[in-house]
Amino acid sequence: MPATLRIGNRVVDDSSGCYVIAEIGHNHQGSLDKAKQLFQAAKECGVDAVKLQKRDNRSLYTRALYDMPYENENSFGPTYGAHREALEFGRDEYRELQRYAAELGVTLFATAFDFTSVDFLAALDMPAYKIASGDLKSTPLQKHIAQTGKPIFLSTGGGSLDDVQRAYDTIMPINPQLCILQCTASYPAEPETLNLRVIATYRERFPDVVVGLSDHQNGIAMSVIGYVLGARVIEKHFTLNRAWKGTDHAFSLEPVGMRKLVRDLHRARVAIGDGVKRMLACEARPISRMGKKLVAARDLPVGHWLTEADIALKSPNDGLPPYELNRVVGRKTLRPLQADENICFEDLVEPAR
DSSP states (O other): OOEEEETTTTEEEESOOOOEEEEETTTTOOOOHHHHHHHHHHHHHHHHHHEEEEEEEHHHHHHHHTSSBOOOOOOOOSHHHHHHHTTOOHHHHHHHHHHHHHHOOEEEEEESHHHHHHEEEEEETTTTEEEGGGGTTHHHHHHHHHHOSSSSEOOOOOHHHHHHHHEEEEEETOOOOEEEEEOOOOOOOOOOOTTTHHHHHHHOTTTTSEEEEEEEESSHHHHHHHHHHTEEEEEEEEETTTTTTSSSGGSBBOHHHHHHHHHHHHHHHHHHOOSOOOOOGGGGHHHHHHOEEEEEEOBBBBBBOOGGGGGEEEEOOOSOOGGHHHTTOOOESSSSBBBTOOGGGGGGGGGOO
C-alpha cells in the first residue's frame, strides 16, 4: 500500500498534488487583522493550509528565560516572556480565525509546543498538528499529540536518523497518520545545509508514511527539487512584507514568491511524467521540421549504384530516416532521381549476392 495522509477531505500521496503549508507562525505580530490578511493572501496564492504556532508560555519556559530582558529591534516586549505573550492568540482569536479559514476554504492548524497547547488545540478540534524540530526528542509530547488521532507533521531539524526512528516508533503505534518532514533548523538555511537527499532516505526507511520538506531557505527552487526527490508536503514561512518587525519575516516568502512556488510545484508534478520514453503529439510538428531524411545529393540516372556521395541528409523528415543510410548505399536506382528527391527502397534494387 502506498503511503497516504488524509487531512480533512484532502488525500496526499505520490499520485496527488503537493500539499503546501504556509507557515504563518507569529508573522501576524499579534494582530488578528494581520492574521486574516495573511490567510487571505495565502489562499490566493493557492496553498492548501495555513499554520500558526501555539505556546503556553508560562509552562513552556523556565522562569529565568521568561523573565530574561529581551529588548531588540524584533522585540514585542521588555522581557522574553512579555514578547512571547504579545504574539500569542487565545481561544477567541483562534475561533475567529477558524471561522475565517473555513470561509476562505483553507485548512488551519497549528504547531503545539507543550501539553497545555495540545489540549487547547484539541478543544478547538484542530484537523492536524505540527511537531516542531525542537520536540523531535520529546516523546511524551509526541504521545500526547498522537492520542488526538489527527494527522501529524513531524519536523526533524537538528536530529539524527536514530532520533527520527525513535519519534516514528513513538507515534505510529498510536496514530499512523504521520508525515515526516526533512528540515534544517537554521533560519534561514543556506542551500548547502539542506541535505535534500535525506528525503529519499526517509522514503526508503519509512515507506508507510508520507515524506515532506520544511524549507527555511530564502528561495523557492529548493522546494521544487524536494518535490522531485519525493517530498509530497512542502512547508514555507509566509509574510506580507519581509521588512516587517519579527525574526521570521526575512526568510519568509511574500505573496509573489508563494504564488510562484505553488505554480512550480503544480508544474513539477505533471513534468515528472510516467518514465516511458516515447514521441509525444506535441513534438510531431517540430521534429518533422527539424528532423532529416535521405535524398539524392544530385540528379542520378537510372541504373546508378549509390555511394555515400550520392546521398544527402536534409529536412523535413518525411522520408527515410538517416539511420537507413547503410542499407541504401550499394543499391542500384530503378528510375532517375532528381536532386533533393526522396530516396525510397521501392526505387532501388539490392546488389546481387
